Amino acid sequence: MKTLTALLLLIWLPMPSVTDDDRHIEGAWLQDGVKWTKAPAGMNPRLKLGEAEILYFRKDQAFAIIYCIVNRIPKEYETISHGDGQAVYRGKWEAQGDDIAVEYRLVDRTVKIKGEALPGTIQHATIKASRGILHLEKGSFHRAADLDNDAAEVVGGLPQSSRITEGQRANIARKREGATLTMRLDTLTMR
Numbered sequence: 001m002k003t004l005t006a007l008l009l010l011i012w013l014p015m016p017s018v019t020d021d022d023r024h025i026e027g028a029w030l031q032d033g034v035k036w037t038k039a040p041a042g043m044n045p046r047l048k049l050g051e052a053e054i055l056y057f058r059k060d061q062a063f064a065i066i067y068c069i070v071n072r073i074p075k076e077y078e079t080i081s082h083g084d085g086q087a088v089y090r091g092k093w094e095a096q097g098d099d100i101a102v103e104y105r106l107v108d109r110t111v112k113i114k115g116e117a118l119p120g121t122i123q124h125a126t127i128k129a130s131r132g133i134l135h136l137e138k139g140s141f142h143r144a145a146d147l148d149n150d151a152a153e154v155v156g157g158l159p160q161s162s163r164i165t166e167g168q169r170a171n172i173a174r175k176r177e178g179a180t181l182t183m184r185l186d187t188l189t190m191r
Contacts, residue, residue: 025100026057027057027143027148028055028056028143028144028145028148028150028151029056030052030054030078030142030147031140031141032133032139032140032141033140034050034070035051036072039071046074047071047072048071048072048073049069049072049081050070050072051067051068052067053065053066053141054067054068054070054147055127055134056151056152056154061092062090062092063102063103064091064154065088066086066088067086067088068081068084068085068154069081069084078146079146079150080147080150084110085109085111086108086154087110088106088108088154089104089120090104090156091123093127096126098128098129098130099129100126100127100129100134101124101125101126101127102124102125102127103122105119105121106118106119107119125137
């Protein structure tokens, strides 16, 4: 009976809104449903990569959407690939109850489109927050703390080196351990 009472109490308690504590919004959010593929032959066989959309919220109300390739080794790390194309939208966010109002525009893209003027036109959207998941248009996003430093670097936040803890440095060193880049005129390979 006590368990049932506790369960009912939890169900009926009001859920905190975004404005109750904006800190749980800050950081990188990775879209759900990324289609992960194996890395090319000759690379770490556990490495997977996927085209992704990342939402990034900074404490100072800065907001970004980053379209990029994310590299990951499941249960070890996720990182934005800085050697692949990206499109970056920047703007600002504001909590409004359970919603987050965002305003943003395209500010940079790796592959330029002829005739496209940057920065692009300002766009507005409302992100719905529900039980630790963010919903924007038809996509949902989950918190991805592993991507915080990379996203901050992409959108012009603090340089990654100034935000890294000793533990994160050790993790990065472990990721890079054994990887050697060699470059020829026509290819880039990793061994």
